[in-house]
Amino acid sequence: MQTETLTLSNAKAAGRIWRNPKGVFEKVPCSGIWWIRYADSTGRIRREKAGTKSAAFTLYHKRKTEALQRKKLPESLRRPMVSFAELARDTLAYSKAHKRSYQDDVCRMKRLQGWFGDREAESVTAQDIERHLAVAAEDEGLAPATLNRYRAILSLIYRLGTQNGKVSTNPARLVKYRRENNARIRWLTVDEEKRLRQVIQADYPEHLPEFDLALNTGLRRSEMYGLTWEDVNLDRRTLRVRLSKNGETRHIPLNRAAVDALLTLSRRGNGTGPVFGIQKPRHWFEPAVRDAGIEDFTWHCLRHTFASSLVMAGVDIRTAQELMGHKAIQMTCRYAHLAQTHQLAAVERLAEFGKRQAQAESPELAKTVEPTDTKTSTSQTERLDRETAYVQ
Numbered sequence: 001m002q003t004e005t006l007t008l009s010n011a012k013a014a015g016r017i018w019r020n021p022k023g024v025f026e027k028v029p030c031s032g033i034w035w036i037r038y039a040d041s042t043g044r045i046r047r048e049k050a051g052t053k054s055a056a057f058t059l060y061h062k063r064k065t066e067a068l069q070r071k072k073l074p075e076s077l078r079r080p081m082v083s084f085a086e087l088a089r090d091t092l093a094y095s096k097a098h099k100r101s102y103q104d105d106v107c108r109m110k111r112l113q114g115w116f117g118d119r120e121a122e123s124v125t126a127q128d129i130e131r132h133l134a135v136a137a138e139d140e141g142l143a144p145a146t147l148n149r150y151r152a153i154l155s156l157i158y159r160l161g162t163q164n165g166k167v168s169t170n171p172a173r174l175v176k177y178r179r180e181n182n183a184r185i186r187w188l189t190v191d192e193e194k195r196l197r198q199v200i201q202a203d204y205p206e207h208l209p210e211f212d213l214a215l216n217t218g219l220r221r222s223e224m225y226g227l228t229w230e231d232v233n234l235d236r237r238t239l240r241v242r243l244s245k246n247g248e249t250r251h252i253p254l255n256r257a258a259v260d261a262l263l264t265l266s267r268r269g270n271g272t273g274p275v276f277g278i279q280k281p282r283h284w285f286e287p288a289v290r291d292a293g294i295e296d297f298t299w300h301c302l303r304h305t306f307a308s309s310l311v312m313a314g315v316d317i318r319t320a321q322e323l324m325g326h327k328a329i330q331m332t333c334r335y336a337h338l339a340q341t342h343q344l345a346a347v348e349r350l351a352e353f354g355k356r357q358a359q360a361e362s363p364e365l366a367k368t369v370e371p372t373d374t375k376t377s378t379s380q381t382e383r384l385d386r387e388t389a390y391v392q
Contacts, residue, residue: 023064024056036060041067082166084116084124084157090164091157100222100243108153111136121158121167126174129154133175144178151175185334186297187305195292203291204284209261210276211285214299216258218306218324220244221299227275232262244325252323311335 023037027049034056037047040063048063050056088109095105115132116124133150136142151172158170188196193215200208214224223241231240237259239252254262265275281299289297303324310320321332 021057021060023060024050024053036063038063039067041069082121082161083118084121085113085118087121087157087161087166088113090166091153091160094156094160104149105153108150112150112154112157121161122169124171126171129172129175143180145180147178148180151177185304185308186301187308188294188297188301192292192294192297193305196288196294199288199292200284204288207281207284209264210281211302212257212261214302215305216255216261217252218303218310219252220303220325221281225274225276225280228273229266229271229275232275234259234262234266241325250325307332307335 025035025037027033027035032052033049034051034053035047035049036056036059037045038060040046046063048059050059092102092105092109095102099105116128129151133147136150137144137147154175155170155172158167158172161167162170197208197211200211210224213219217224217239219239219241223244226242227239231242233240234254237254239254239258241250241252244250262275285299307320307324310323311317315323317329317332317336320335321329324332326332
């Protein structure tokens, strides 16, 4: 009789567990979404969303059975929740150790953390990223190139997260690159350069050597303001860029104007350490451009001015590529149309060739061919180029 009573009691207890086990619950009352709570094979308490109540009952008993059989849980369940902010911190640490654009990454990361914050990293989708980029483009007017930089750092965030085993996917890879327009070339005309030089000479005379050095070397801003006096060899008239944008060391020849600018700078210090200190040109260059009445012109346009002057002076594209530090000649070919003098001489040689062919085949016909004046005033053409050329 006692045995029957115990059996009945156990059966009732089992029925109660099935009807309402302690490990099955609604996290939010009346939500209809049920969760389970159980101890895995290691004794660690875990929670898992199941869905409906019946699905929660089934999953609960399955996990309890797996715990009794000492089965390991799938990797996706064993991995703790990782926030986007944690991945962002990991990426900044990596950027500081391996990238020269660390400061740019810091600025961009602030915006990204404003977008996703402490949100679970794996909950961010490609659609979420695309939506934020589209809003930034429409509301703030961010250029396609800028949006692509944000897409690139997001891809780096998730790539590092995948390598570290914190996430399993990279949603940024599904976001398409925006088409960038690199065809725009803006440089100083003769009149603009004259006006800008006058303003700098009057209001910012201590920065005139910086202006001259940029115009006569074509250095990128980061390359120029990263120079130290150890990189300057005035005897050989060369500059050394230790780490260019392409990750290579390159040497820049110095013309007389660049040498004079560096000599002026060297007399201000002791010839050691940074050439320009830690100052950047924005605090004086932008006001000078505005006061000179020059529109749509940035510091990088001085590099365009250097390249344009080379091509219009007759320097071949291959040499201009080396002086600019372009890895691909296609970047330098953007300036090829400015070599009008050489292009004109080329088609004039074609006319001369046609005349000689006509003389060889028919001397009488050759008399009717008008002689071609190949002595076109190149100085007049170059001056016209410099004063009127402006590519939007």
